[in-house]
Amino acid sequence: MKNTFLLLATFIILIINPFYSQVKYIDAENAQILNDGDMRDNNVLYQMKEQGDNISKPWFTNTNRKGQKAIAYQLNGTTTGERVQRSEHHIVHWKTPEDINVGDTRYTGFSVYLPNEWTNPDDWLLFHQVQQVAAPGQKGNFPFLGIYVNGSRPNLTVRSGKNGNTVRNPSPKGVKFEMFPLKKGIWYDFVVGYKFEPHQGKGWAYCWVKEASQKDWKRFGQKDMKVGYSEPDSKLLNNKIGLYRGKSKLTTRLYYDEIRYSNTFCKVNIPGSSQPADIQDNCDGNGGGSGGDGSTTDIKLPGNFQAESYVNKSGSVKTENTPGSSGKNLGFIRNNDYVEYDVDVTEGGDYIFDFMASSAGSGGTIDVLENGNKRGSISIPVNGQWHSYKKYSTTIRLSSGNKKLRLIFKGSGGYLMNLDRVVVSKKSTSGDGGNSSTQTTLTPIQDAYIQGSSRYNNTLIRIERNNRNGYLMFDLSSIKGNIKKAELSFTIASDAGNGKVDVYKGSTTNWTEQNISNSNKPSSQNLLGTINGTMNIGDRKTISLNTSAINSGKLALVMSAASGNDFAFASKEHSSVKKPQLVITYESNRANDIQDQNVIAYPNPFTNLLIIDLQNGHRYYQMDIIDVKGQRVYLRKVDENDDVLEMDLRTIPKGIYFVRLSGIDNNKNLKILKQ
Incomplete structure (x- = not known):
């Protein structure tokens, strides 16, 4: 298990929506089990549900998945012939049901261990279940999703229909997906996820499972199915972990560790575990949820995305609240830190990247990498403010398809800049002498x-x-x-x-x-x-x-x-x-830009020498010369004292080019011709 600092950094309270407000995380390292069996961890109280006789109060064991402790549950054989026995903790409690909308996703992650005291059940047994509230007139609902155990082989059971009335005869059996047998003395990682869809067959339910020492997950379940009941309200009554079984005289013990609950896979995945190939979560995106088959939707380009919607990062960079707004931004950025995004580029070509950034630090540059290959960069100057965001633009050529887009921050030292969002628009020159049609x-x-x-x-x-x-x-x-x-x-x-x-x-x-x-x-x-x-x-x-x-x-x-x-x-x-x-x-x-009286390019057309007069008091910091294919052929940093730029361009071929001046307040584009 992680130490407290890393836990707080990774699983800090997250506002997902008004109804589902926390990424819940139970770590035995710092948890407390109270006298009544309730458990408190990370300032959240998880209430105990105990039923039947001869039940042991949960305790901590030093047999663990990570760290030093795990949680032990044990049901002893009934001595009074009780119909059921249970020892469970509520992640979602019936006193405060959780709203869930059609199409919403939920994931519960945990690790389990079968100790020597484990005995294969001689009746039904659940070690994870999710219940919906009952419809009017019902006594209760069977879980619409649960992990049952037959012998040592768990199965994912998914139910749907009008309701799951517990007094219904016969009871709703649901769809079962059997997994491989579990062995004693081995930690297993589980992630149980579903898309709530009780009305149409557009939902899905899966269980990913693997041995803790293994890298690859195995997935059990199905997409394009109904999940949940249509008559009751769209509210979750319970989400529980622990032991719940039918009448038995056997003793059953099970250990739990690394228990997590969220609406994305990556927030419940065990630290250090790989992410399944079928999951592409955007953990810090606008809601971060998953698509129709258990995979999240990549950021579509052209389009815009929040800087904090990364899937991977390095260094000290982190998400922070933007003062004076309800939004967030990336901050605490140092040299060579990076953030990475999963993107889907609709078609190859030249794209205009508009970075909304601000710097009261040392400023720097942002390199843009496509699947590890550098495609361009943009300079972010110091504007004296951390949250006065201005647009800085550059043209990047991208290929089509799904890919990793990485932004690497570079600078001299200290904190470099803050980044709010990125707007990516398709650049398509119409060929009418400078008109450029752009879609955002x-x-x-x-x-x-x-x-x-x-x-x-x-x-x-x-x-x-x-x-x-x-x-x-x-x-x-x-x-x-x-x-x-x-x-x-x-x-x-x-x-x-x-x-x-x-x-x-x-x-x-x-x-x-x-x-x-x-x-x-x-x-x-x-x-x-x-x-x-x-x-x-x-x-x-x-x-x-x-x-x-x-x-x-x-x-x-x-x-x-x-x-x-x-x-x-x-x-x-x-x-x-x-x-x-x-x-x-x-x-x-773009041809009109050259008419701006504050910027003059001459001679135009030119042969070898090009002069650009910026006039006194300009606020430009960089000049790029770009060919008609969108490739940069010349780059020059501009200082505030550089009123006139002289360039020897004899090495570039004859043809049409565009001069792009990047400024603190705005940008200018000039069309030039080399003869």
């Missing part, structure tokens, strides 16, 4: 809905005529040009509906998803777009928006139903359903 995909920076006088900021945006309106805000500050096309897309989740939905431009942007109310909500101004039809769960809907009222900067959208039944779509906080997106296509005439 944005996710909301704020989203919520209001019902009556109440604000709801969770995993869903609910829309209902005269009752619920949705509010979304996008940051279009990276858009520098004439917006030609705008499309809003969202995915129906949880509740289906129909009717006409209008999208308006909101009057104000001085609100957040955490403070929006009837007193500060934006009013509906320009009608931007409309959609009319059926909203089925899983549908991806797209609304074309009128661009005449859309400009660079922050954009508020108000969504209201004009007719039909209510429905809900996934918000940016949803863990497993695609988030809302605003796709912007814009065009800028």
Whole structure:
């Protein structure tokens, strides 16, 4: 097990959504078992559930998976003929049920050990179970997911249907997936995960298991199935670990260690264990959840992503809260630290990378690597502030497909910079003398809905005529040009509906998803777009928006139903359903940039010598010359005293080039011709 410092660094309390608020982690190293059997660890109380006679109170053992201690559970043979015996701890407790939306994912990770005192059960036995609340009129529910043991062979059992009523005859049997037999004296790592889907066959349930000493996981389970019951509320009643069995006179003992609970695999994986090939979690992304078969969705490029949504990192870099906002950023960045992302590039070509960064330290550069190969870099100057984020841009050529994108930070010493987010847009030159068409995909920076006088900021945006309106805000500050096309897309989740939905431009942007109310909500101004039809769960809907009222900067959208039944779509906080997106296509005439009176390039065309007059008082820090293929052919650092740049370019071939001046406040692009 990890020491306390590393535990806190890795499994610090994480806000996932208002209903599921913690990454829960039980480590016997610092845990306490109280007199009543309840257990306290990492300032969280895990309540004991004991039933039947002749049950031993859990204790700590020095036979462990990691560290020095583990937790022991033992059921002694019943002496009174009790129907069941149990000794379990609640990760989710029935007194405070946990909301779960259709499409949400949950993972429970733990290690188990069969000591010599283990005896193969002569009746049913559970050592992990998840229960849903009961439907009206029910006494209780059978677990919709559990790990049962037959002999020494565990199996994953998944149930669905209208309900799992415990007084039903016959009882719901569910679908079973048998695993390999467990041996005594060996630690085994388990991760049990599922996508909650009681209505349609779009869910999945898996158990990954391996010996602790092994690297590769084995997976048991199935996708494209129903998981959970459709009649009860979408709430988790219990998530328990421990021993629960039918009537038996045998003694059964089991050890547990490294118990974790979250909505992504990587947050429950045992430290030091590899991640399965079928899992590609984005642990610190916007919600981080998993896709339809147990794998997370890679960051789509072109698109934007938060800097803290990395899957791997090195050094002292860490996520911190951004002052004055509800967002986060990367900070504490030192020389040679890096962060790494799983990305999916839709097509190969040149992409404009806009880095939103700020530095009150020493500044530095960011190298961009694609699958380990350097593709470009950008300089981040000192602007005297840690949280005054400005855009710094460069062009990077990427190949298509899934890959690792690594950002390596370099600088002279100390803390270099903070990084907030990265916007990646496709660069496609139209060939009309300098016009460049660019497409950028944005996710909301704020989203919520209001019902009556109440604000709801969770995993869903609910829309209902005269009752619920949705509010979304996008940051279009990276858009520098004439917006030609705008499309809003969202995915129906949880509740289906129909009717006409209008999208308006909101009057104000001085609100957040955490403070929006009837007193500060934006009013509906320009009608931007409309959609009319059926909203089925899983549908991806797209609304074309009128661009005449859309400009660079922050954009508020108000969504209201004009007719039909209510429905809900996934918000940016949803863990497993695609988030809302605003796709912007814009065009800028780069030839116009050369008309800027503050920057002069001459002679143009040139043969060998090129002179660029920046004029006094400029705020540029770097100049790049890029060919028509997007490759850099010349790089020069610019100091504040460099008013005139003279360059001998006799070594570059004849042709058209672009001079890119990167500045603290803005960037300039000049088109030049070598003859």
